[in-house]
Amino acid sequence: MFDMLGMMGKMKEMQARMKDAQESLPSITETAEAGAGLVKATVNGRKQLIHLEIDPDLVKPEETEMLRDLIVAATNKALEAVETRVADHLKQATDGLLPNIPGMEGLFGK
Template sequence: MFGDMMGMLGKVKEFQAKMKEAQESLGHLTESAESGAGLVKVTVNGLKKVTSLSIDPELIKPEDREMLQDLIAAAINKAMEKIEDQIKAHIQQSTEGVLPNIPGLDLSKFMK
């Protein structure tokens, strides 16, 4: 019984190390999205930070300010949704084989 407990503790430590490693490498994941038929383009990384934003010069007019704000928000939201899938896959791949496969366990919730 004690050996089983020690084995489980070893798995938990291994899992923690793999999660830390996975977290540190999330900055290398990127995803891009656009809105307004490509007038606004945004790229985000796996740390959920915007890394680039491109705005077509035609949109930079005072009278189009509200539309521009909406397009920027839409592009960022799309990119954030898309990066979530990459983050989940990355975490799953990085921690594969450490813990048993538990259906419904979302390991990305352990990310800070």
Template sequence: MFDMMKMMGKVKEVQEKMKEAQLALSQIEVQGESGAGLVKATVNGQKKVIKVDIDDSLVNTADKDIVQDLIVAAINKAMEEADVLAKEHMQKETQGIMPNIPGFDLGNMFNG
């Protein structure tokens, strides 16, 4: 027979494991580069840009730190907005298919 309490316990367990996995992703760092290393970007496993490094030959060195910080902020802001829109889209598309269980967010499963 179907045991609702047992299922809710499993749901809570899955949520906790998902939180642990998300935290672990924040510790992963990957660097990409373009222009033969003139521009480098460091991203964590949660797809957040941590750092952008631009070679001095490409920008006025007095403005370099500000430009790099502004680039990081703009990219992360755009990615956060994309995440919000993706969650809204998934909720709309799965409405009526997935049960609405308070506190159970499947959005993290779809966003990597």
């Protein structure tokens, strides 16, 4: 027999765990570099750029275009890396709460 009260309890627990997991996303960070370390970008689990390091040798007017490209490359690498960590973090927060429902496996990313 289907346990509706048990399922409702699990849903409330899952909501609470998801809320806690989402609130902790700023603490998940990833740093990536471009140009052999000349530019380093750090992003958080909310997909926000939170820190940027630029080698002083790149801060020259004639290097502006390359600097722009390296910043974009480093930031995109960091965002890609943090996306996987966020998906794992959210999946872990709700692991074991709901039965394996077909089609729900992609809910948290990968």
